[in-house]
Amino acid sequence: MSKVLRAVRRILGALIPVRRKIAPKDTVPPTGGCEPLYPSLALKPGSYNGHFHVDGRWLPGEIELGAGRAVKVQIIDDERRWEPGSFPQDMPVIHRLEGRLWSNQDLALFGVSMDKVFPGRYVGFAAFALAGLQTNSALDHLTRMEVQIEGLDEFFDFAPLIEVHIPQGDGRIYSAELSTESEMAWAGSGVTIESKYACKLVKLDFYNFHVSFAPVMSFDGDPMTADEWLDQWLRPFASLLSFAAGKVCRPTWVRFTGPADDRGMRAISVQLFGSGITQLPYDATKPIYYEEGDKPLFTRKTLPTDLPAMIKRWVELQKSENPFPELVRLATFQDLPTRARFLYLVQALEALHTVENETHDLQRQEKHDAARARLLAEIEEALGRPLSSAKKDLISKKPMDSLDRRIDGLLAATPEPVVHALRHDSSDPVVNFYREEGKTIRFAEVVRRLRNDLSHGNHMPENLDLQGWVQRVDVLARAQMLRLMGFSPEQIGERLGGSA
Structure with a gap:
């Protein structure tokens, strides 16, 4: 027995010094140290089992907390698995559905559209969900x-x-x-x-x-x-x-x-x-x-x-009656065809000028109405009422107008460096298609004629050539948005003056 004890002591004596050399107690550095604000997922995307509070009862189910997707929940009610009727059945939207995962995290699902797909089987999608350690009363x-x-x-x-x-x-x-x-x-x-x-x-x-x-x-x-x-x-x-x-x-x-x-x-x-x-x-x-x-x-x-x-x-x-912000937002959708992007942007610019010049346009209309009335009176005096009535429909009730006026009006409100960046080259295929030989053509006229041809399918430039004009009207639209947001002309010109 004494030989065994001596052998054990020799082994321990050999091990202890080695252990101290490997990890001295006073030199182990700290690790980790995550700030509370540092973004980290307490609950990773995936499918989790739990139970949910439905109609006063806790029922088992599964929830899919996906990345970038709507939250999906499936609930099982064994007591109603033989319930008669036709399926699927729509259920009223649940404003707030509470649940708890088996891992003890609490859940709160909001705006849940639930369907009863089979007897005792519910499937729903939530507008969003909150997951974590919480007290439900504090969520408000x-x-x-x-x-x-x-x-x-x-x-x-x-x-x-x-x-x-x-x-x-x-x-x-x-x-x-x-x-x-x-x-x-x-x-x-x-x-x-x-x-x-x-x-x-x-x-x-x-x-x-x-x-x-x-x-x-x-x-x-x-x-x-x-x-x-x-x-x-x-x-x-x-x-x-x-x-x-x-x-x-x-x-x-x-x-x-x-x-x-x-x-x-x-x-x-x-x-x-x-x-x-x-x-x-x-x-x-x-x-x-x-x-x-x-x-x-x-x-x-x-x-x-x-x-x-x-x-x-x-x-x-975004909430105003001005359609400009919404149309600009639609024009930024990914995978939008080049022609659609151009048409959205031009429509947005036209709508913006219309909204901002409502008072001026009403005055133009009043002047036109007065001039039209005088002209009709002169025709009636010269030709008589029967003949003048036949000519009445030939005189427009609206003053002559075009997209050119709208675009030129926005250009006048745009800082000069940005307007300069919108210039087009004489070799531009789109410009050459519309320009008469030996003459110049204005920016607004190119935009108007291109918009009309694209809208009615009369002409479709090569995609690369059209992309250059999409970029120009996009710069013009962004300049207007910055103006609406309160940026100074100097700030707008500095940022967009060389973008086109």
């Missing part, structure tokens, strides 16, 4: 929305680090300095908006040192429901970013939090799922612009006013 009192949207690196237009030092024979210390200017905040319209690069310590040990950044926005305000946050702030802001970028910018991550309760319990935190939410949060990267036109129309540093007021202005434009 959300005070903070944290979001990440595609295109934020371009909108921020500032790097999170302003200096990085890499030793080259002058030492052994690597260093980096965080920028204080990379954070910006605005207050107004009942909300405080903050933009910043959140930081995460990805890896830190004796072999790796990795820190990453992610652009995020936070909105703080009075308690609201998720629906109100989405309608008043998230959707308008994403739409505004899309206009600035010239492409669709989708939310990648959205989280809501609420205040702590009366007992001091921590604030609830829920993740948003629904159509358009990609669930693909991204780390910060340096924007790359291959052409001048790739840059956004504006960044957070070049706004004409504070961001909350600008978002509210954007909402007012």
